[in-house]
Amino acid sequence: MPGEFELIARYFTRPVHKAVLGVGDDCALLQTAPGMQLAISTDMLVAGRHFFADVDPFLLGHKCLAVNLSDLAACGARPLAFSLALALPQAEDAWLAPFAKGLLALADAHGCELIGGDTTRGPLTICITVYGEVPADAAALPIPTQALLRSGAQPGDEVYVSGSLGDAALALLALQGRRTLPPNLLQAARARLEQPTPRVALGQALRGIASACADISDGLLGDLGHLLARSHCGARLEVDKAVPLLAARQAYAGGSAQFDSDMGARTALQCVLAGGDDYELVFTAPLAQRSALAALSDTLGLPLTRVATIEAAPGLRLVDAAGHAVAHDFASFDHFATRLALP
Amino acid sequence: MPGEFELIARYFTRPVHKAVLGVGDDCALLQTAPGMQLAISTDMLVAGRHFFADVDPFLLGHKCLAVNLSDLAACGARPLAFSLALALPQAEDAWLAPFAKGLLALADAHGCELIGGDTTRGPLTICITVYGEVPADAAALPIPTQALLRSGAQPGDEVYVSGSLGDAALALLALQGRRTLPPNLLQAARARLEQPTPRVALGQALRGIASACADISDGLLGDLGHLLARSHCGARLEVDKAVPLLAARQAYAGGSAQFDSDMGARTALQCVLAGGDDYELVFTAPLAQRSALAALSDTLGLPLTRVATIEAAPGLRLVDAAGHAVAHDFASFDHFATRLALP
Numbered sequence: 001m002p003g004e005f006e007l008i009a010r011y012f013t014r015p016v017h018k019a020v021l022g023v024g025d026d027c028a029l030l031q032t033a034p035g036m037q038l039a040i041s042t043d044m045l046v047a048g049r050h051f052f053a054d055v056d057p058f059l060l061g062h063k064c065l066a067v068n069l070s071d072l073a074a075c076g077a078r079p080l081a082f083s084l085a086l087a088l089p090q091a092e093d094a095w096l097a098p099f100a101k102g103l104l105a106l107a108d109a110h111g112c113e114l115i116g117g118d119t120t121r122g123p124l125t126i127c128i129t130v131y132g133e134v135p136a137d138a139a140a141l142p143i144p145t146q147a148l149l150r151s152g153a154q155p156g157d158e159v160y161v162s163g164s165l166g167d168a169a170l171a172l173l174a175l176q177g178r179r180t181l182p183p184n185l186l187q188a189a190r191a192r193l194e195q196p197t198p199r200v201a202l203g204q205a206l207r208g209i210a211s212a213c214a215d216i217s218d219g220l221l222g223d224l225g226h227l228l229a230r231s232h233c234g235a236r237l238e239v240d241k242a243v244p245l246l247a248a249r250q251a252y253a254g255g256s257a258q259f260d261s262d263m264g265a266r267t268a269l270q271c272v273l274a275g276g277d278d279y280e281l282v283f284t285a286p287l288a289q290r291s292a293l294a295a296l297s298d299t300l301g302l303p304l305t306r307v308a309t310i311e312a313a314p315g316l317r318l319v320d321a322a323g324h325a326v327a328h329d330f331a332s333f334d335h336f337a338t339r340l341a342l343p
Numbered sequence: 344m345p346g347e348f349e350l351i352a353r354y355f356t357r358p359v360h361k362a363v364l365g366v367g368d369d370c371a372l373l374q375t376a377p378g379m380q381l382a383i384s385t386d387m388l389v390a391g392r393h394f395f396a397d398v399d400p401f402l403l404g405h406k407c408l409a410v411n412l413s414d415l416a417a418c419g420a421r422p423l424a425f426s427l428a429l430a431l432p433q434a435e436d437a438w439l440a441p442f443a444k445g446l447l448a449l450a451d452a453h454g455c456e457l458i459g460g461d462t463t464r465g466p467l468t469i470c471i472t473v474y475g476e477v478p479a480d481a482a483a484l485p486i487p488t489q490a491l492l493r494s495g496a497q498p499g500d501e502v503y504v505s506g507s508l509g510d511a512a513l514a515l516l517a518l519q520g521r522r523t524l525p526p527n528l529l530q531a532a533r534a535r536l537e538q539p540t541p542r543v544a545l546g547q548a549l550r551g552i553a554s555a556c557a558d559i560s561d562g563l564l565g566d567l568g569h570l571l572a573r574s575h576c577g578a579r580l581e582v583d584k585a586v587p588l589l590a591a592r593q594a595y596a597g598g599s600a601q602f603d604s605d606m607g608a609r610t611a612l613q614c615v616l617a618g619g620d621d622y623e624l625v626f627t628a629p630l631a632q633r634s635a636l637a638a639l640s641d642t643l644g645l646p647l648t649r650v651a652t653i654e655a656a657p658g659l660r661l662v663d664a665a666g667h668a669v670a671h672d673f674a675s676f677d678h679f680a681t682r683l684a685l686p
Contacts, residue, residue, distance in 0.1 A: 026384060136363075
């Protein structure tokens with residue numbers, strides 16, 4: 001069994017190119033280019049809470065960095081580096097080798113260097129802090145940055161969601177034995193849960209286009225709700241535009257009506273609106289950006305779907321195609337709430 | 344019981360002054376001054392491993408930031424900000440209020456702002472990433488920085504230790520019932536274990552004086568050993584100069600001989616050399632810096648004790664006052680080693 005320092009040397013020490021100094025000293029050193037700011041985000045993943053303890057370590061390595069890169073994407077930042085703190089019940093090569101492989105493959109794909117961290121014995125817990133770069137903007141008010149913030153939405157702006165929503169939550173329901181999915185749909189949905197794709201290129205491209213942005217980790221209602229609260233406004237969300245974002249429902253044999261019949265009529269709504277673990281971006285933009293966003297969607301090969309409109313009145317109002325209110329009691333995911341988001 | 348967002352708002356959201364953007368968005372934003380680099384360090388503390396689960400949460404709040412500030416000190420960096428990730432079995436005000444108080448009191452004392460993080464339910468685990476500022480130095484080789492590194496020691500340099508060593512380890516022995524200390528000495532030693540003082544001012548003052556530096560978290564032998572390995576050299580450590588660094592032994596009623604008799608002759612040696620949890624600095628400096636270091640010690644009111652000399656031959660050689668080799672089998676603390684440092 002490797003000791004702590006051997007473990008760090010074997011799996012987590014790599015040459016750095018963007019950082020001034022990487023793993024091995026008391027601190028790592030980063031220097032941003034003139035006029036740039038460092039965007040920083042931290043996520044902690046706990047076994048049994050955020051992932052099954054027996055999940056494939058390669059996929060877990062991917063996911064724990066992906067959820068952090070998603071926060072950089074939400075700010076429009078370019079990934080630079082990350083720190084990794086890891087508590088492990090035991091230091092096993094059979095677990096560490098694939099974990100490091102999954103982690104570092106995603107890191108390499110985004111040019112995001114591992115610059116430091118900590119390893120210790122303890123209940124399996126992964127804490128990653130990620131560093132990205134965004135241009136400063138001395139003229140921007142009230143925050144002198146070009147970073148995408150949650151606080152910039154204006155009444156009249158339209159609300160977009162990238163990619164698909166709710167499939168990760170549907171996969172979780174299936175893995176918990178609460179729904180049954182055809183194997184091909186389960187496989188696709190499970191990939192969304194276990195190997196999410198952070199929208200890093202989209203986030204950077206949205207600088208100058210989006211007025212506000214957040215990533216969807218706790219469910220659309222919750223994360224859009226936080227964006228609205230920080231922007232001091234509300235939104236009217238068209239449920240009929242959101243529900244088709246559940247890819248498994250669209251691909252279901254027999255069609256979406258058959259999906260609703262087999263899975264329960266409200267399952268799609270619940271997964272899309274309050275599922276969580278999507279790691280898509282929800283963002284707002286003025287009407288004038290519609291054509292720019294259509295072009296960006298084409299360039300990235302990524303659907304950008306308008307689902308809501310920003311209104312001055314606070315709160316999030318769900319409406320159907322006819323404009324009638326849709327009643328719901330979906331809660332977004334809260335790690336300390338007593339009520340869980342899924343039935 | 345507060346929910347996740349209420350908990351963050353209540354205990355961990357404060358206005359920022361040094362950061363561009365603090366808690367509440369997907370990322371925090373930091374901008375270093377021109378010519379400065381960011382020094383970054385991460386430590387993860389696990390209940391039952393790094394602290395007793397029932398430790399006073401005020402002291403725990405202090406300690407988990409102190410151990411990170413100690414890493415900044417070891418690099419000669421000025422504290423700027425930190426991120427906090429916290430897994431908690433439950434969100435209890437009775438625990439969170441004093442924890443936040445201890446944490447933020449130390450943060451305020453060092454002008455170190457809380458800029459972000461994560462909270463989740465899980466086994467009690469605290470992961471802090473701290474950010475400090477050091478001047479760049481384009482002319483410095485091989486790393487263009489004024490930061491103190493572990494890699495700069497040269498044969499002929501002298502090795503210094505700040506403050507006192509081993510009292511934290513002695514307190515741990517006493518709390519585990521393996522030694523008995525008089526109440527006043529236990530109290531003082533326990534304060535060293537539970538409320539360590541990061542040597543932040545010393546670290547910054549050592550820039551331009553010390554040739555290499557590390558903080559002592561895993562025991563002098565281990566941390567000096569890492570410094571020597573990174574510097575590709577060795578050292579000759581005079582045990583008789585190190586042992587008096589155990590404050591409890593010097594203050595013992597009846598004197599140090601009585602301490603050795605009551606506690607076991609090798610207890611002091613073991614605590615000082617391989618105890619860990621000291622959070623003092625071990626650093627090297629050329630002979631020419633002796634007077635500068637004496638003046639610095641006076642200014643800071645902090646002893647700086649010469650304990651060893653750097654030699655070209657790799658390895659750490661322990662010698663007594665007569666220059667004879669001292670046999671030992673002390674291991675430094677390794678979180679995955681099967682052998683523990685303390686008897």
